[in-house]
Amino acid sequence: MLQNPNNELDGRSETDGTRIFVRSRSVVSRQVSGETLIVPVRGKVGDLASIYSVNEVASLIWQLLEMPRNVSELVSAVEREFDIDPPQAQQDVSKFLNDMLSVGLVEVLDAMHAAGAERPMGREGLTAADAS
Numbered sequence: 001m002l003q004n005p006n007n008e009l010d011g012r013s014e015t016d017g018t019r020i021f022v023r024s025r026s027v028v029s030r031q032v033s034g035e036t037l038i039v040p041v042r043g044k045v046g047d048l049a050s051i052y053s054v055n056e057v058a059s060l061i062w063q064l065l066e067m068p069r070n071v072s073e074l075v076s077a078v079e080r081e082f083d084i085d086p087p088q089a090q091q092d093v094s095k096f097l098n099d100m101l102s103v104g105l106v107e108v109l110d111a112m113h114a115a116g117a118e119r120p121m122g123r124e125g126l127t128a129a130d131a132s
Helices: 056-064 071-082 086-102 111-116 126-130
Strands: 020-023 027-032 035-042 052-054 106-109
Touching: 035 056, 052 056, 056 071, 056 086, 071 086, 086 106
Parallel strands: none
Antiparallel strands: 020 106, 027 035, 035 052
């Protein structure tokens, strides 16, 4: 799902339970030719050595993570959108979240932060890297 030849993933599983996930505020993303590209931002500059490209399933999950979501919400959306069985959807969502957590593109919120999150998280568009 996550494609970046410069990083190896450690396979940690942090997607169990009722954790709430959201995009990191230190990334920008953009759709380019039907492909979702995600770029970490370091010091108000996009880290072009670490551009991530994601597949169609991961793109849906990434869109959903504009707002805080738990795993079951993400799994349900993947099941509906791609008409796949629950175990496959669970596996796809868990892999994506673990991959994104391992490289810092997704964050886990505690219940207090998740309850107060009323606006979209993260920034869209590469030109938004220096937005406040």
